[in-house]
Amino acid sequence: MSSYTYKHYPYRRAPELDGKGERRPVVIVGAGMAGPTLALELAARGVASVVLDEDDTVSIGSRSICQAKHSLEVWDRFGIAQRMVDKGITWEQGEVYLGDQAIYRFNLQPEPGHKFPAFVNLQQYYVEEYLYERCLSDPAIEMRFRNKVVGVTPHADHVAVEVETPDGRYTFEAEWLVACDGVRSPVRHMLGLPFEGEVFHDQFLIADVRLLDDLPKERRFWFYPPFHPTNSVLLHRQADNVLRVDFQLGRDADAEEEKKTEHVDRRLRLMFGPEARWEHEWSSVYTFTCRMLQRFVHGRVIFAGDSAHVVSPFGARGGNGAIADVDNLAWKLALVVAGKAPEALLDSYCSERGAAARENILNSTRSTDFITPKFPASRAFRDAALTLAPDFPFARALINSGRLSVPTVQPESSLDTPDRDGDWVGGPGPGRAALDAPIGNGWLIDRLGRDFSLLTFGKDDVGTMPSGVTTVPVVSNGLAWQRYDSRPGTTYLIRPDRYVAARWRTYDPAAVSMALDRATGRSHA
């Protein structure tokens, strides 16, 4: 059925089964996209970790397919993003149809001058495969396949983790346990934490098929298409000539019946016409929920990705939100483990990523309400926007087939230093993601350090910096100057997760030093 060959990764008997082993600084539960990314980010900062996963292979089915620019920038630090770009389908444009008429076309990255595109479509199993390979080659990461967590006991300064393996059970201790164990998170259940939010009842059919014809490259979304006149359809292209077709089925569809190949084939035949040929990859009927934990940090147990918050698929905010979580968490946890920052620094993970989760849920819920109106007036306004769109540009902006994932804004974080100079007319302010731009023969994002970075415009020597701060002088005027609203002397302090911590019109070492203390939780200026 599937064009992808699932590798099985080696199981090894855990040393704890023979009475060996010691307390680990960080244990990560779950080897999806978030867990291995976190392990790599920690390893890059000198923190060893153990990754536990209950099976020994990658994601079954393509699942998360739209890998956003900001996720690719994270994976690029481990040398695997270019591989994803090469294997996947780069896209920046999308089309929305009403019936058979194209009513709206959008470009997510209308300007050139970025190392990575807005999106690369690549099946989750490839992303996980590349991550696993990279993790397995890193001596600071121990991947434990077929190691299922069956018990979690929190203590004041550690967590006792009970694990089931083919050779029996063992228990070991983690200073910090990070649950990246997905939407059904066993760790969350073991701790009895409520996961509250909204349940949606509309059913959707995913059919991943390999189409043996020419394929469109851009994202396409239809409202009321002639081949599925009562509902909506979303089309995405993936690697290996695989297409993701997502049919909205409504509330009353019979999931078991719809999953049958004959019914899927009938729908695809109507869509692609009598000549088309395809092979099935994967099918699934799903409904979804938007839920989140009230707090992502519970003592020494931390939640990241779907275990902490879950959204509808419209907008590609699940997988990309998870990567943004671990990018925010990794540097903070590394500082705390090394004793270089107080534990309270992790509160900012909770507040910053909690705000991001709420923003993602808001956007995702609005898209869902637009695509699946819940009451007659809601449908009337939706259809009004669709009907007006061909003639009225404003109405096109109202069409919400998914507001696609971009880095969220983290306003008023306790780590960031508010602007003191009042003459900014652009550029990313504190709490916003740093922007890429060409510099010399390369890219700005490649010049940023693993820890903090100081971007200085028109000044090539700023003297001695505190250790761990990478200085990036941007000497010649160009796109970077425009994107950062720069003048000679403009200085930006960029966090390890590539968010802006502070910025100034003139370089002032004392101000930089204070902002750095604040950004690492050592003071609250």
Added chain:
Amino acid sequence: MTALRRTLNLARADDVYNAIVDAHKGLTDEQCRDFDARLILLLVNHIGDEAAIREALKEAAAK
């Protein structure tokens, strides 16, 4: 301070009022709802003042 105008802003109020009513003549309830939805979106974008729109939503709901 209110953003929503409360005094008359139309030179020919009766004409405009009747034009709106007449536009609904002969429509079923469902057609009326769809028509009103289009009309509201067109007018709301034209007004473009979020504070006035939110105030209008509140006042309309209060009656």
